[in-house]
Structure formats: structure tokens, C-alpha cells
Amino acid sequence: MDLVQWPAMLATVIAAWLIAAQSKRWRELGFWCFLLSNALWIAWGWHDHAYALIALQLALAALNIRGARKNEPA
Numbered sequence: 001m002d003l004v005q006w007p008a009m010l011a012t013v014i015a016a017w018l019i020a021a022q023s024k025r026w027r028e029l030g031f032w033c034f035l036l037s038n039a040l041w042i043a044w045g046w047h048d049h050a051y052a053l054i055a056l057q058l059a060l061a062a063l064n065i066r067g068a069r070k071n072e073p074a
Helices: 002-019 024-047 051-071
Strands: none
Touching: 002 024, 024 051
């Protein structure tokens, strides 16, 4: 389970790269990558009893969902 932190980190970096894209489609993919990274960090945090990290990832997931919704045209 300790190895989960590496794909979580990679997904986070890729998501941040994609969110900065000008293309709506790439930004949408970035939000999905962020949600994947949130899930991976939560799994790792649960295993390591890192409850503050879990709380942070839940808050960030909520912000990612908000961002994905705002990315859609009104």
C-alpha cells in the first residue's frame, strides 16, 4: 500500500498540468485526474492513519467537483 503514494503524486501532477490547458476537454480530463488522485491519496491516508490528509483530500475533491461544474458552459 505504501506504493500508492507514487501514482497518487503522478496523477496530481498530471491533473495540475491538464487544468492549466486552454482546451475545455483537457481541463475536464484534468478534473477527473484530480478526483482519481484524491481517491488514491485517501486510500493511502487511510492505510497510514493520516486523517488530516483524508480530510484535505475530501475538501479538494469538493473543490474539484465545483471546478468541473464551472468548466461547463452556463
